[in-house]
Amino acid sequence: MQVSVLFSGGKDSSLSAILLEPFFEVELVTCGFSLLPIGEVASETAEALGFPHRQIKPDISILEKAYDMIMQDGFPKNAINFIHKSVIEYLAADNNITFIADGIRRDDRVPVMGQPEIRSIEDRFGVHYICPLKGFGRAAVNELVKEHLVIDEGLSENVLKADYETELRELISQRHGPGKIKEIFPTHVQSHVIERRKAGPNRTT
Template sequence: MKAYVLFSGGKDSSLTAIMLEKFFEVELVTCSFGIIPTAEISKDLAKIIGFPHRVINPGTDILEKACDMAIQDGFLNNAINFLHRQSLLKIVSDRDSDDVFLIADGIRRDDRVPNLTKSEIQSFEDKNNILYASPLSGFGRKTINEMVRLNLIIEEGESSVLQKCDYEEELREMLNRKIGVEDANTLFPKSHKQSRVVKRIYDL
């Protein structure tokens, strides 16, 4: 069975793919709106960990809507949840076969957003005849760090410095353009450490 793994180039989504490869035919999927070159960066990072990769673009209107939500709310949670759901739905609408497949993301036990409730998951699976999983959601931060240590070399840094390729970066860029860097900054946490894969450690 195919598994499409939402891929940001960071340690969580990379580990998710590695965890699933024993069970599924994994393909990485990066959501890119074309605002910043996340499509190209994600292609290179996917090669590093050795999985096929594709880019999906849910459309600029979706990113615009997420911006409006963030500005209206004064915080990001709903906007991030919206973008996450739209990415999942775009994978479904891009399907080229009726076969059941798995969509997986890198959500962890400690993550507050994005998240889906159990009933949202049930409805998403049933409506679309697909499976959905968050393989890391049963694991805490320290356990994930241990699993990452054995399988990946990563670099970590502030998100402002370390370019990854998730929709959050494009949301930030569009907010910068819409309301200015200063106001956009108030919506994001002051310090936000990101990770990016540098190399995969293969089994001996």
């Protein structure tokens, strides 16, 4: 069975792929809207982890709609959730894809889909949406990360991560200047994966 894991180059999506590796053929997928070379950054990280990787470029109208939402709301939650759901629907519409995964943890609040939204996507497109870390708290994730990954952590403005926020920030910066970003986005610590500590079970000799 094949699974497409939404991949930002951060520790959560990397660990999700590692947890699925013994049971699925894993491909990493990064969404980009061509504002920044985030797909390339993610691609390098994927290679360091030893997974096949591809970039998808859904229609820019998704980013534009998210931009409208965030400018109206003044906070990122709804806009990020909208991009996340749209990207999962984009993947779900691909007939070759049956399992879609992402790196959502137990305590994540954004992005997150409610049960009715998940069931709607699964039923409409005939796919399975899975979150391998959904039953893991932050501390348990950190224990596993320590064992499996070497990471670099820094504030969100200094780490080029291939997540939905990155290009949304860039769009706002292009149109309103960097000051506007500080108004809208809380500063938070981002992780970027450098390499893998040990080979996965499929790769041991």
